[in-house]
Amino acid sequence: MDGAEFIASAITTGKLHGVGIGSSLAEVENVFRAGYVDDPDAEENLSLRRDYGLVEFSFNDGLAWTVVGASIEIHRLAVVEDLAAEWQEAQGVDFPEYLTWNEIAAEISRIPGHPELTPRTDQTGYIEYRSPTTRVSALVVDGDEERDEERDDWPGRGDVFSIALGQGAGPRAPAVRHLGVVRGARDVDRPRPWSRLWKIRSNRYMSLVTVA
Template identity: 50%
Template sequence: MTGIEFLVSFLRTGRLHGIGIGSTLDEVDRAVRHRFVDVVDEGGESLRRDYGFVEFSFNPGDEWVMSGGSIELHRLASGPDMAGEWARTMGVEFPRHVSWEAVREELAHVPGAPELTVGDQGGFLEYRAAASNVSVTVVDDEEEERGYHAGHGDVWSVSLWAPVRAR
């Protein structure tokens, strides 16, 4: 699977390899077969699992439960070996730079594609898909050129957040 196809699926469903908000740490371990580093805060109130350019956050309870995640695509520009390793372990091939235009073009061909709202984040644009609780941050600085970092029009990151429950 290409990285673009993977991102489009994530935008549509809010799921990565079948996991998402509410998935347990055991479910994540079964779905993601890639080396990682766990970082638990001092009080044991949160866990961040870092796979290199992919990270998940967990909250405690009877067991750790996913509360969010992100795909830090900007890290691939200066560390393309991360993409090769992810392709070997997860079967998803990401390019060194991911163009937002390419993602949007692929998304336009997907039935049930979520509606996106856009907001300015000062040098970045954030495209939010409320239906899937996924947002895409895109470099919006005309002077940023591709190289060892993401350039103008490239995806910086894709994030998953827990929906806010009405009280």
């Protein structure tokens, strides 16, 4: 499966490799084999965010750990070295550094009974394509800036930035976050000034800071 097919399936089904809203933590772990970072609610232990590098899951209820949201951070593919290769090895999906909305829309159009996508243009610098039936949103870059082929580390106009699943799915502004413990991840390289995600490279447990 290639990246466009994977994204089209997520948008039309609301599932990532068969797991989605309402799935248990055990079900997610049974499907996703890549290294991850856990960022729990340290005070109440009522929520958990698990970051697999390309895909993130949010869980509610410290007893049951049920998926309440998920996202595919496509913009990281151009920033994090070897992320695409690691995802192909772990999940069997071939991702390029960039995916355009036209590529994904073409895949969606081939799926029988695919949902209608409602565009919203009131997002500064982005267009949000929303599927109300599957509760999935695609955030597409809509600024004046073309993709910078020379720098080659950030999506340009027409490229998909991220996909969000869940009732609260929608655009999210970049923000600095502290991530918890890394399992099966890689050493953190010194980031370039424009990097949105610190590169991960080792098989040790550690803490790191990332910019989404």
